[in-house]
Amino acid sequence: MAEALITIALTQLTLLMDQQIRKQLRLVRGVEREVQKLNSSLRSIQAVLADAEKRQVKDESVRVWLMKLRDISYDMDDFLAELSTAILKIQIEGVDENPTSSAPKNKVSSFLSCFGFNKVVQRRDIALRIKGINERLDIIAVEKERYKFDMIMDKEEYRQYHSTSYVDVSKIYGREGEKGTLISKLCNNGSEPELGLHIIAVVGMGGIGKTTLAQLAYNSHEAISGFEIRMWVCVSEPFDVVKVAKAIVEEVQGTAPNVFELETILCNLRSSISGRRFLLVLDDVWTEDFRKWEPLRDSLTTGAGGSKVLVTTRNERVARIMETTYTLRLEELPSDDCWSLFSKIAFHGRSKDKCEELEEVGRKIALECKGLPLAAKTIGGLMRMKNSVQDWQNVLESEIWKLEDAEKGLFPPLLLSYYDLPSAQRRCFSYCANFPKDYKIEADNLIKLWMAQGYLNPRSTADMEIMGREYLEDLVMRSFFQEVERSKDGETILRFKMHDMVHDFAQYLTYRECLVMEVHSNLATRLDKLEGKARHLTLVRAEEVPFPASIGDTRKLHSFWVQSFYDSPPIVSEIDRVTSELFQSLTCLKSLDLSRNRLYQLPKELGKLTNLRYLNLSHNPLWELPETLCGLYNLQTLKIVSCDHLRKLPQGIGMLKNLRHLEIDRTESLKTLPKGVRNLDHLRTLSKFVMVSSSDSGDSICCLQDLKNLNQLQGSLKIEGLGFVEDAIEAEQAELKNKKQLVNLHMDFKPSVEDEKTMELIEALEPPQELKYLQISFYGGTQFPSWMVYLSNLKKLHFQDCQNCVHLPPLGKLPALETLTIENMQNLKTIGLEFLGIADEVNSNGSTATGSLKGASSSTIFGFPRLKKLKIVGAGNWEDWEVISRVGEENIKIMPCLLYLKLSDCCKLKQVPLALLHKAPLRKLRIQKCPILQQQYRKVTGQLWSNISHIPKIRIS
Known part of the structure; x- marks a missing residue:
């Protein structure tokens, strides 16, 4: 560090x-x-x-x-x-x-x-x-x-990675017996009375695999079919009964109740599970205080007989206090299983000869992991980075293995992996000590926090976000993080967790530097005792505790986060305020997170935090932001997501020359953007761009042409109010096609206007060829733009409420399109060969001609070559669906990858083309509110039932 x-x-x-x-x-x-x-x-x-x-x-x-x-x-x-x-x-x-x-x-x-x-x-x-x-x-x-320190050259600060080389370690080694026993205890009640609540505990040291085993049981077929409802709650320390109870209710109902009194939430809990057989997992329980557990246990008894609570804990005393009916004690993995887990990671991607060369020393290293799965995964991740036998021998002979004060054998492999990192990546990892245990860390947010602290110093400032993603991939590959969630394509890490032992290790590395503390009345006194040494402070605020008015000596803090769980309620308590004194003392602060704290006003002293680079005010009922915020010239990230009451942004926002990310998703009350946004030419993220009519705008409000210089935009952009744009010249000046890093674009034409200008406007809004996702909403024209069929990288397309369009463009020509949604196009009457993109390929004699959509065979024509999902909803006047006309079926491949078809509110549609039903590899068909189709395709009795009976999943309602 x-x-x-x-x-x-x-x-x-x-x-x-x-x-x-x-x-x-x-x-x-x-x-x-x-x-x-x-x-x-x-x-x-x-x-x-x-x-x-x-x-x-x-x-x-x-x-x-x-x-x-x-x-x-x-x-x-x-x-x-x-x-x-x-x-x-x-x-x-x-x-x-x-x-x-x-x-x-x-x-x-x-x-x-x-x-x-x-x-x-x-x-x-x-x-x-x-x-x-x-x-x-x-x-x-x-x-x-x-x-007398030795001089050791640090590793290269910047590495160029060519692939993530992600290893799936989901296979469990050496736990089949324990898995069978646990599932049997949870799901089989032969020897147990059906009455009462049964509590089962899995006990073992950190890193032994308690949570993994619990996940196996929780997701087993027996558990899924044996319980009416299942809930998973991470508890950790401190044991807050209100938070745990709210988490259980949220698992059952889908949303957390906006209540804060213990008895109220417990009443809600009892109502949610009453008479229902449930499985509840309480993961990572620490409290030995029976008084905290008792009210929750008593409420859980209202479930049906045979309900189970599965507890994981490091402490057997916790299991006894919770009055478990069965305790499963996890022991270390056998050496062969430990070797299997280690070698799966360490040998990933190596040749057979190389594996044989490294196996002897590798087995000795695996023995040093002492049967701990986490240790085997961590050290396996380290050895993946080392190629020579000598490198492996050096790890085996390291003095770090001899450490005695190393949480039962886990710190040595963690230390070896940690010291193998370049210094910048070490700092990025240790910064994660700021997050509470079991916290689900958002990858994109973490990278922005690293940027704020100056941990990402690439060859040019343009590469900071890219470098952050590469660092994160490397840390994941080395098994520092777990429960990694990725995007559907597997390319991007979305969120992840730290194992509690890895979190302990990060806090050990940052002793007195990174603090995670509960908010109590004696908070200032506790912090003062640290003599101002803390540089990163996270305060975990319980639901009934007011926002801290004073936090002691904070002059040297670089990070400050008040973690709470409030969304913006309609009525805001008077106690939720930030004092001006607090901001006056945080002069060195680089990142500030006050999200979800029910704050409706910020003092003007916010402008004194001149070193601030990251500011998160999301999910607060803020009416406005102080104009002094525009003096935060170092600010890189401003997050004001779901600030439902926010009416405007500060007029001087154009002064924030270093701003890279302006996140304003789900701020429905924000109807305009100040003119200064056009000066933010470093912006990578701009969630939405909103416009109003020319009579309401004036010189201080953004218009469409103000997008011109924002060519660094990437990710997602929603343009709202396109119906207010008066001519295509302004649209051309926005130069959307130059935003080559944009991935997702949503064009919203409200208020919808039906005239030729609208069609000229959309034609001028040509997006970049690199675009992957496009949505067009409330478009009032009768035709779609010509540029649409040239978006060769487009994967997902959504038409919403384009009521006046009578024809669909030849979308079958799009080579990468995987998902197409057509929603509320009431004037659409016919879908034919033009839509499939093959009309020009077929002449009047039924022969085929050369075209861009041909496959390897010169006689084959393809329409929608990669489409997997097709949804057509709300096409009330749609009558005919033509797929093939006057052409032999052998010459045409229509939607050869289609797996899912949904038709809804298409009351005049007579039938689905037979060629599509038989030739496409459909796995799921859904028909609803389509009376003619429902009659034709009714199970067994329907006239056309035989045309769809081969599809595995059919839902007609």
């Missing part, structure tokens, strides 16, 4: 020594000399940090030395950030000329003025502050010599 901090500081120093900044500081005596000395001191210390960080585990004095160095590194980072912010302020605001003076201030004087220096100290203060840091570093350097 110290290595990464030093790297960040050296990067800041490099910026400070930049010619432009040096010119600004040329009148400040001694600055350049002191900066050079600082640079030299840091590099000499950096050379031994790798050895020092390894030795801290066994030598407490080395750990103390590293803590001192981390404190200095943070202080230096704070000072350099203050310096660069002052310079940035000049660059954005310009030189402040005093009209009453005879001459304008020069840039240095302006810089010093905004730094807060008076005439007496302005020429010396910067140099003195750097000199003070140098003197502290001198002491650290002298102490360094006492330890």
